Amino acid sequence: MESQLLLPAFYLPPVSYFHIIQQSEQPLIVERFEHFPKQTYRTRAKIATANGVLDLIVPIIHGRKEHVPMKDIRINYDFNWQRLHWLSIQTAYRSSAYFEYYEDDFVRFYEQKHDFLFDFNIEQLQLLLKCMKINRSLGFTETYTSRVEHLDYREAIHPKKPSLLMNPEPYYQVFKDKHGFLPDLSVVDLLFNQGPQSKSYL
Template identity: 40%
Template sequence: MKVVLYPSYFSDVITLSFAYSAQTIIWEGHGNYVKQTYRNRCYIAGANGRLALNVPVVHTGKGFSIPYKEVQIDYSEPWADNHLKSIHSAYNSSPFYQYYQDDLEKLFSEIPELLYHWNLKTFDFLIRNMSLELNFEETTAFKNDALANNLIKAKGKPLYSVDHYIQVFREKYGFLQPLCGLDLLFNLGPSSIAYLKSQNKRLRHS
């Protein structure tokens, strides 16, 4: 089975659940860049509730569309350091954060120029540490895929949901979703892959 996805910033748990059983993921990067999506945003569970981490991008001016693959990251502000600090603050007390901390800091020390490539690296970080083996292709032209379009949206109520798992600050805020894959990894560690397997079966029949 092949699944079309847009590379997103530390893909959320719902997207990872769909990706779990895909024999091949086809990355879509030819369509125009769209604001307020998971292309440059992810959510973590912070001390004050769900917290958005946004990657700033270089804007080309009003009314001008640019392919997703060509969007450049804006380095005029220290967003990477801020994101690392926020992630550390949120997950330092989680069961597995310290186990992956060094690899995460290394990832943030080698950020490419293009958002598309950075998102591929964050996805690789997640699946590698979750021991999830997948094959990949890239589209050669824009592929307007309904599932990919639904999963990349960061605004509005999600069309899908996942079962509860242990989270930091759960006693204060209840179960938060959708959150990025870092939340799953830091809370469940090696058990993340078993969780994704269970969610994939449920989402496929929802």
Template identity: 35%
Template sequence: MLFLTELHYNPGILYFQKAFEAQEILLEAHEHYQKQSFRNRCHILTAQGIRPLSIPVVKGNSKTLVTELEIDYSQRWVDIHWRTLQSAYGNAPFFEYYADYLKAIYDSRPALLFQLNMDLFKIFGKFLKLNKPIQLTQTYVTTYEAPVLDWRGELHPKKEPDNLRLMPYRQVFGKQFASNLSILDLLFNLGPEASTYLQNRAAFC
């Protein structure tokens, strides 16, 4: 199976679970930007509950190719996001294990959202030992047939997938387990065990 999806900012747990199921990964590089999507936001768990982190972009609209979308650094979102991650996960078992690698990507400040998301996707792939061939689409194709699993637009911040029922794992905050979070939550809490968790079909029902 070839897993087709758009690039997300700090993608969710189900996103990577599907990636592990695939033989190859195909990333959409010819779509137009969609506002209020996971392309520029993610969900993390804080002491106050689930919180979205959103990257501001320059003139992002439905006519802008996602590969040309510029990040707006005038709003100092990098500092805000990093302080929030430190506050939320500073006491997580594996925060410091991954923090320097992630901070280096944030500090590199790539001009384009697509590049930032690609850099993060690659480092998560290394953390998770996601050894799959990765390709970019060469043109936009509306519909695909098997063996392509087309998951473009399947995950959205305002809609929790019906098939997202995760086996609880230890989290820093809350008495009730929180699902539909960024892969950061899984990595900071489980560390190297995150890869095993994602490949365990019993974790997803």
């Protein structure tokens, strides 16, 4: 069996996620059946603001069962986190070179409601691949797999682990003069600052 690149479904994934995709020629498979792990990029994205790095966290509905497959995790709309996230993104990037160019593509994720986190993350992933002109089709796992023939990155990219990007080349960021270069943020930081050059940066 041909090896495959196995990735989780993240919320506005970090730059390193797309670096892996861009560096690999294996078919891209997204994990649907893993037990949902807490405090990961599946529900959080990091952006650069005037005050430094800000974590945007998508709230989820916590069921009574401990182990829920990723595909069955529901988004919680008890408070208006969508408005908060979009205001934070606008405030952080409205002065970046390409935010206005992509704004209409992204605002719908903060105006429309998705029942399931997986669907929400996958729609964003498809848009991000399109915006960066990365021509990769997505496949999905049919069961949970732990087989070794896959290039398994399900646990490799984590907020509490060192970044997979070793000595990343700095690119222009809105608040670079204030905070210095902040590496491996959400890929929207790269996209809104670099636009069409994002793919060549990867």
